[in-house]
Amino acid sequence: MKLISWNVNGIRAAVSHDFVSTFNALDADIFCIQETKMQEGQLQLELPGYYQYWNYADRRGYSGTAIFTKIKPLRVKYGMGIDVHDHEGRLITLEFANFYMITSYTPNSQTKLKRLDYRMTWDDDFRNYVTTLGQAKPVIFCGDLNVAHQPIDLKNDKTNHHNAGFTDEERQKFSKLLASGFTDTFRYFYPDKTDSYSWWSYRFHARDHNAGWRIDYFVTSNELQANLRDAKIHTEIFGSDHCPVELDIDLT
Template sequence: MKLISWNVNGIRAAVTHDFMTSFKTLDADIFCIQETKMQEGQLELDLPGYYQYWNYADRKGYSGTAIFTKTKPLSVKYGMDVDIHDHEGRLITLEYPDFYMITNYTPNSQTKLKRLDYRMTWDDAFRQYVDKLAQTKSVIFCGDLNVAHEPIDIKNDKTNHHNAGFTDEEREKFTQLLNSGFTDTFRYFYPDKADIYSWWSYRFHARDNNAGWRIDYFVTSNDLQTKLQGAKIHNEIFGSDHCPVELDIALP
C-alpha cells in the first residue's frame, strides 16, 4: 500500500501548478493533504476511483485538510472531540478494519512564538488521542507536524534554535509522542540521512540552496514496524513550499 502526504499550501493554487499531474503520477492508495485553504464548494476535484473527505476551517482561506482514498473506510471522524482544537479543520481520521489513518496539520507556533502555548495544548491532546486509538488497533498518522525533531532534520539548526518549529518545547513534545509507542518511519529507514527536507521558505532561494526543514512525516504505532516497506521524500516535485512524503507499508 502506498500512502502520500502533502501540505499543498492552498489546493486551489496547487491545482494551477499541476497538482493533478503529480497526483496521478504518485498513484497513492491513500493521499492526504494539509493546508487546503478553502471552504466547501470552492473547488470540485475530479478524482475517479477515490473517495474524498474534507475538513474545513471555520475561518475562510485558512488551514484545512483532506484525504482521498481508493478504499472506503468503515468510519470517518473530523477533529478529535476537543472543542478548542476542532474549528480549524486540522484533523481527519479514517477507520479501516486493521488500522486508523489520520491526516494532521499541526498548528504553527508563529512568529515570536505567540501561539506556542496553544501549540503545547494541541500536542498533548493529539498524543492522548492517538494513544487511545492505538489501544484498539494500529495507527498511522501523517502530515505537516510543524516540527523538525532533531538537528539532522533542519539545515541551520543553530540559527533556528528557539524559532517556531525548532523550539525545545516542540521537539520535546514530539519525543514524548514517539516514546509513547510510535515510529518516525523516515528515520526508521534512514537514521543518519542528512540534507533531505520537505519544506523550504520561499525567501532567500531556500529551495535552490536546499536550506530546508523536515517537518512532514508518516508516523506509525510501533506494532506496524514489521510491515514497513519504504519511505520517500519527493523533493523532485514542486507546486508548494512543501513536497510530498511517502510511506510504503504492507497492509490490506
C-alpha cells in the same frame, strides 16, 4: 500500499500548478493533504476511483485538510472531539478494518512563539488522541507536524534554535509522542541521512540551496514496524513550499 502526504499550501493554487497530474502519477492508495485553504464548494476536484473527505476551517482561506482514498473507510471523524481544536479543519481520521489513518496539520507556534502555549495543549491532546486509538488497532498519522525533531532535520539548526518548529518544547513533545509507542518512519529507514527536507521557505531561494526543514512525517504505531517497506521524500516534485512524503507499507 502506497501512502502520500503533502502540504499543498492552498489546493486551488496547487491545482493551477498541475496537482492533478502529480496526483495521478503518484498513484497512491491513500493521499492526504494539508493546508487546503478553502471552504466547501470553492473547488470541484475530480479524482476518479477515490473517496474524498474534507475538513474545512471556520475561517475562510485558512488551514484545512483532506484525504483521498481508494479504500472506503468504515468510519470518518473530523477533528479530535475537543472544541478548542476543532474549528480549524486540522484533523481527519479514517477507520479501516485493521488500522486508523489520520491526516494532521499541526498548529504553527508562529512569530515570537505567540501560539506556543496553544501548540503545547494541541500536542498533549493529540498524543492522548492517538494513543487512545492505538489501544484498539494500529495508527498511521501523517502531515505537516510543524516540528523538526532533531538538528539533522533542518539545515540551520543553530540559527533556528528557539524559532517556531525548532523550540526545545516542541521537540520534547515530539520525543514524548514517539516514546508513547510510535515510529518516525523516515528515520526508521534512514536514521543518519542528512540534507533530506520537505519544506523550504520561499525567501532567499532556500529551495535552490536546499536550506530546508523536515517537518512532514509519516508516523506509525510501533507494532507496524515489521510492515514498513520504505519511506521517501519527493524533493523532485514542486507546486508548493512543501514536497510530498511517502510511506510504503504492507497492510494486507
